[in-house]
Amino acid sequence: MSTVRVRFAPSPTGSLHIGGARTALFNWLFARHHGGAFVLRIDDTDTERSTDISYREILAAMRWLGLDWDEGPEKGGPYGPYLQSQRQEFYRQAAARLLNEGKAYLCYCTVEELAARRKIAQAEGRPPMYDRRCRYLTPEDRTRLEKEGRQPVIRLAVPDQGTTTVKDIVRGDVSFDNDTIDDFIIVKSNGMPTYNFATVVDDHLMQISHIIRAEEHLSNTPKQILVYQALGYELPAFAHVPMILAPDRSKLSKRHGATSVEEYRDEGYLPEAIINYLALLGWSPEGDEEIIPLEEMINSFSLERVSKNAAIYDTKKLTWINGHYLREGDLDRITRLAVPFLQAKGLLPDPLPEKDYDHVRAIIAAVRDRVKTLGEVADAASYFFTDVTTYEEKGVRKHFSKPGAAALLDEAREELAALPQFTAAAAEEAYRTLAERKGISTGQLFHPTRLAVTGRTMGPGLFEILELLGKETVLERLSRASRWIRENLA
Secondary structure (H helix, E strand, O other): OOOOEEEEOOOOOOOOEHHHHHHHHHHHHHHHHHOOEEEEOEOOOOOOOOOHHHHHHHHHHHHHHOOOOOEEOOOEOOOOOOEHHHOHHHHHHHHHHHHHOOOEEEEOOOHHHHHHHHHHHHHOOOOOOOOOHHHHOOHHHHHHHHHOOOOOEEEEOOOOOOEEEEEEOOOEEEEEEHHHOOOOEEEOOOOOEOHHHHHHHHHHHOOOOEEEEEHHHHHHHHHHHHHHHHHOOOOOEEEEEOOEEOOOOOEOOHHHOOOEHHHHHHHOOOHHHHHHHHHOOOEOOOOOOOOOOHHHHHHHOOHHHEOOOOEEOOHHHHHHHHHHHHHHOOHHHHHHHHHHHHHHOOOOOOOOOHHHHHHHHHHHHHHHHHOOOHHHHHHHHHHHOOOOOOOOHHHHHHHHOOOOHHHHHHHHHHHHHOOOOOOHHHHHHHHHHHHHHHOOOHHHHHHHHHHHHHOOOOOOOHHHHHHHHOHHHHHHHHHHHHHHHHHHHO
């Protein structure tokens, strides 16, 4: 196959996990780098666990990340349909062919019989593999078993000698002895194909050239190769990318924090930050840069630079990268994204009046350098929208508890009240003049003022805050802080 065609084939049994998103990204980057096609296929043959909600969530997460697909649900394409539940006829035809050619057979063993045999094999120290007894049934045997009402499965007749070798772009050649591989089921008793069968039929019919997927699928690959060979299909190239582990090298799970794309979205992470971070999980660009523009990723991505070693998931690094994109991103876009988080906290009306947009935008510009997620914006900006009723304890001890603190705030208020134009520059000049006149450092004036008007000791530039709050609000908060000091610290 000269044209690169790759696919991402999630099962709609839950949200798009961060590991699945990394697999989708690697496929997408590979396709875009080679000018090929990125196919989205939904593997929904697990009828008991697949849900329409999960299906919709996966599509929404893919769109949110910007991983647009060339063929698949909602787009169509020449090799559809792109939901496995709608492709049953393809699997029936392939299974019938294998049965007719003697490469697969009907197995009538019940679940209870198989469990009993496994138990005996384990007790005798033998591998608990299927004993292949149905592989050699006579027509009379099959007729008798069918009369008993048994619903057969279809098993692949696996060679009992030789090896099956996976030629993997990331891991090199990995060989499996055929005598360790069961005559595995390819079609269940309800007529539904198993994963290892359906995925081969679909990948062949959709002309997939490269199978790029997570390392945990490596053990499935020899079975799939045996299906390819039994059906006479050309093998694609395989690349199994490293697992993503938690910092303690255990399997990534809920106890390590958010694990799905939608959870990160709802916490206020940007899609470009997640894409940037996921690209670095198992893939090494040629340079040492950690902030990589998407076009650069596309231009430099190669499977040869994907590591064999497990990637360690570091939420702190993701959050740092997210902070970079918050600071450097287009301000109007960041504002639009931040507004729903402010509305969710009751800080802004929904919808936001158009006349208030510029003011909100200026506030976002002031605070975004000090936050790492959109979720933190609401807390960082809350004092712009609600009254300050409490003060940080450490700030009170350091700035409000000093003798004369209340009087100093009163003097500062008088200076600001006298300003004809209430701008950041005018307020700063007034404060520096007052500090010089009183023979004190500017910090002795700046710090208690910040605490008085924000309730905090840290934040954007003080005079930027004062201008954004407006004269009336600043004067009122200085008066309130002065009263609070006299009533509580006298």
